[in-house]
Amino acid sequence: DAKTTQPTSMDCAEGRAANLPCNHSTISGNEYVYWYRQIHSQGPQYIIHGLKNNETNEMASLIITEDRKSSTLILPHATLRDTAVYYCIVRVRGGADGLTFGKGTHLIIQP
Amino acid sequence: DGGITQSPKYLFRKEGQNVTLSCEQNLNHDAMYWYRQDPGQGLRLIYYSQIVNDFQKGDIAEGYSVSREKKESFPLTVTSAQKNPTAFYLCASSIVGTAFIYEQYFGPGTRLTVT
Numbered sequence: 001d002a003k004t005t006q007p008t009s010m011d012c013a014e015g016r017a018a019n020l021p022c023n024h025s026t027i028s029g030n031e032y033v034y035w036y037r038q039i040h041s042q043g044p045q046y047i048i049h050g051l052k053n054n055e056t057n058e059m060a061s062l063i064i065t066e067d068r069k070s071s072t073l074i075l076p077h078a079t080l081r082d083t084a085v086y087y088c089i090v091r092v093r094g095g096a097d098g099l100t101f102g103k104g105t106h107l108i109i110q111p
Numbered sequence: 112d113g114g115i116t117q118s119p120k121y122l123f124r125k126e127g128q129n130v131t132l133s134c135e136q137n138l139n140h141d142a143m144y145w146y147r148q149d150p151g152q153g154l155r156l157i158y159y160s161q162i163v164n165d166f167q168k169g170d171i172a173e174g175y176s177v178s179r180e181k182k183e184s185f186p187l188t189v190t191s192a193q194k195n196p197t198a199f200y201l202c203a204s205s206i207v208g209t210a211f212i213y214e215q216y217f218g219p220g221t222r223l224t225v226t
Binding site: 049 | 154216
């Protein structure tokens, strides 16, 4: 699986959009970008995934650059409950051999 | 409600004792996983199983053992051979196959403390 690079931590004001970047310059053509988040002392939660098109669901939007070497997760109106560690993961679709988690980005939403 | 249950939430053991962590899912998922998380770190894969009666080692399997006798259950035993067993243990499950998005569902975790 391709390696990802994320900032260690970020702050965002409540009500603002939180933009979390991820670099994955070695991504291959059949690898998807997945985002999970982990609220303190809980299990990670799936957020969104994409291949090359921008994606949106009820939780977030995912913007993938045209060359697919980086992506941005957008939480449009951050709330205090969005404070968590966000993990960007790259892997092929449908694999069943586990996920590779880096240290992620600790997003802190400020009141 | 469908989901993954892990019990207990907190577990304390003396050094040298084996301990088994429970993981049950009612999502009808074929694949199940065990991860370990240390403070400030990401999750690391211990073992995974794609089908009943079959499992594979992950990145840090030494000192751990698993069984998969039923589709719904994937218990993890932390043996006395595991040198640093104190950690947060997370179980997950997923459907498998290239037609699927590979979303993993995680349980609430068990925090194991060995003294």
